[in-house]
Every structure is written in C-alpha cells, then in structure tokens.
Amino acid sequence: MTTSPTETTPAPSAAPGTPLLEAKGVVMRFGGLTAVNNIDLTVNTGEIIGLIGPNGAGKTTFFNCLTGLYVPTEGTVSYQGKVLPPKPYKVTDAGVARTFQNIRLFKNMTVVENVIVGRHTRTREGLISALIRGPGYHRAEREARDRAMELLRFIGLEHKAEHLARNLPYGEQRKLEIARALASDPGLLLLDEPTAGMNPQETRATEELVFAIRDQGIAILVIEHDMRFIFNLCDRVAVLVQGQKLVEGSSAVVQADERVIAAYLGTPYEADAPASDSTGTIEEEDQT
Numbered sequence: 403m404t405t406s407p408t409e410t411t412p413a414p415s416a417a418p419g420t421p422l423l424e425a426k427g428v429v430m431r432f433g434g435l436t437a438v439n440n441i442d443l444t445v446n447t448g449e450i451i452g453l454i455g456p457n458g459a460g461k462t463t464f465f466n467c468l469t470g471l472y473v474p475t476e477g478t479v480s481y482q483g484k485v486l487p488p489k490p491y492k493v494t495d496a497g498v499a500r501t502f503q504n505i506r507l508f509k510n511m512t513v514v515e516n517v518i519v520g521r522h523t524r525t526r527e528g529l530i531s532a533l534i535r536g537p538g539y540h541r542a543e544r545e546a547r548d549r550a551m552e553l554l555r556f557i558g559l560e561h562k563a564e565h566l567a568r569n570l571p572y573g574e575q576r577k578l579e580i581a582r583a584l585a586s587d588p589g590l591l592l593l594d595e596p597t598a599g600m601n602p603q604e605t606r607a608t609e610e611l612v613f614a615i616r617d618q619g620i621a622i623l624v625i626e627h628d629m630r631f632i633f634n635l636c637d638r639v640a641v642l643v644q645g646q647k648l649v650e651g652s653s654a655v656v657q658a659d660e661r662v663i664a665a666y667l668g669t670p671y672e673a674d675a676p677a678s679d680s681t682g683t684i685e686e687e688d689q690t
C-alpha cells in the first residue's frame with residue numbers, strides 16, 4: 403500500500419474537528435419492527451468512528467438510512483450542514499461514499515473498470531459528449547482512468563488492474579470496493595465490515611489503509627465485529643443494541659462499560675490477546 407498523499411484527492415472543505423455528518427433522531431421501522439430507534443450520531447472531520455453491536459442491532463440499517471438506501475421513518479441526516487436527499491446517488495454526489503457488507507463489485511469487469519465506475523459522479527461529460535465521443539469525452543475518460551490507477555496504487559492493487567474482479571481473492575475484493583468508493587472523492591467514507599473474511603494479516607493491512615485514508619482528509623464511519631480493529635482505530639465508538647445507542651465514547655470508555663460487556667463483548671476486551679486469537683473477532687462473519 404502506498405500511503406503518500408495523492409495530488410487529486412481534494413482537501414477537506416471544513417476545518418478538522420468540525421461536524422461533517424449529523425444524524426438526529428433517526429428511526430427506521432419495518433412494519434412492527436423498530437430496527438433503528440432514535441439514534442443521534444455526529445462524525446467530525448478528521449475522525450474515525452466505530453459502530454459496533456450484536457448481530458441484528460441495526461448497524462447496517464442505520465448505514466442505509468445515512469446513505470439514502472432507506473428513507474428514515476423519522477429523523478434527519480445532514481452532511482456539511484445540509485439535509486441529505488434520500489437518494490443514494492445524491493448522497494454520493496454530496497460527498498458520502500460507502501462499501502457494503504456483501505461485496506457489490508461488477509465481477510465481470512476488470513479491477514480498474516470497477517474503480518472507473520465509482521468515478522462517474524465526478525465526471526462532468528454529458529450524454530451528447532459520450533455519444534459523439536469528442537475530445538472532451540476522451541479527456542474525461544483518460545482522467546478517470548488515471549485517477550483510478552492512482553487509487554489502485556494507493557490500495558496496493560495496481561498490479562491487478564486488468565484482472566477480472568471476480569478472480570481477486572476475497573480480501574482484495576474488499577479493498578477494491580474501498581478504492582471504488584474513494585473514486586467519488588468523498589469527504590466521508592462509510593465502511594460496512596471491511597475486514598469480514600480477511601485473515602489477520604489482511605486485517606492489519608486494512609487498519610493501515612483506514613489510517614492512510616483518514617490522513618488524506620477523509621472521515622470514516624466503520625461497522626466491524628473485529629474488536630481489535632475497532633479499538634485500535636477509532637477516535638470514538640458507538641454501541642448499538644436492539645436499535646438503540648447504548649453507549650458512545652472513546653475506545654477505553656466503551657471497552658470498560660459494564661453494559662457493553664454484558665450486551666455485546668461478553669468479557670472485557672483484552673488488547674494483548676495472544677496471536678492465535680489475534681483477530682479479536684467475537685462473532686462469525688456472514689460472507690454471503
């Protein structure tokens with residue numbers, strides 16, 4: 403992985419530590435089930451925030467509310483002070499990108515093509531230009547490819563640019579999803595279980611990658627079951643249980659909270675667990 407800053411990654415538009423994403427009173431009901439119940443969460447510029455909780459706690463549903471896949475039953479989600487329209491492409495356009503728990507790559511496209519697809523919200527060439535394939539179209543295509551290659555260098559997949567996405571090992575497919583999300587030049591990146599299915603080495607490399615992304619001025623909100631990953635990385639952690647936010651605080655505060663231990667961790671988290679238990683994963687991952 404190359405961690406040097408890229409020239410084309412935009413600088414964050416707000417000063418470090420100012421609110422970027424603000425979710426207020428978000429509720430999501432499916433019939434009689436309240437999957438997300440009155441959640442407030444703020445992500446500030448420069449932050450890495452963790453979202454943890456047992457299976458079925460509402461984490462992905464909350465992500466879906468933040469990214470326009472679901473229209474919350476109640477509450478608002480704002481980005482840089484403006485309420486986000488509940489349409490995924492508009493949310494991406496505003497500067498919020500995401501990856502999915504269940505990988506959603508175009509498996510029959512090449513690695514670089516997958517990243518280029520993620521660039522489309524930032525490509526200003528219109529339909530007419532694409533149809534006539536004029537100089538503007540070719541320039542935009544070249545720029546999109548250059549940027550995609552730059553991102554592949556950043557995540558360490560440059561050498562596989564022309565491979566079909568479906569031929570990548572699972573861990574690399576997850577990294578490719580991150581590169582595709584970065585292609586939209588987000589100010590905030592939402593990662594849904596980025597280390598699911600990874601071995602401990604890949605997980606550690608993903609930690610470094612998340613830090614490198616943050617160092618480029620992109621704030622991160624991450625769902626993970628790997629507690630070592632979460633507690634190493636995050637400035638703040640919010641714990642969801644049965645759709646509600648049980649606790650929010652620093653890694654140290656969350657690890658020590660009796661309610662979190664009772665509802666989720668089971669035993670106090672031990673950062674110095676032996677290597678044979680090095681993932682710290684406390685639940686089986688769903689890799690479907």
Ligand SMILES: Nc1ncnc2c1ncn2[C@@H]1O[C@H](COP(=O)(O)OP(=O)(O)OP(=O)(O)O)[C@@H](O)[C@H]1O
Nearest residue numbers: 432435437455456457458459460461462463464503
């Ligand atoms: N589209 C839907 N329709 C009905 N119920 C849903 C829908 N999506 C999620 N749910 C329910 O909402 C609850 C929260 O699910 P969600 O997937 O958000 O949990 P999670 O915390 O992300 O779990 P996991 O860690 O297993 O991914 C679950 O009871 C789930 O069955």
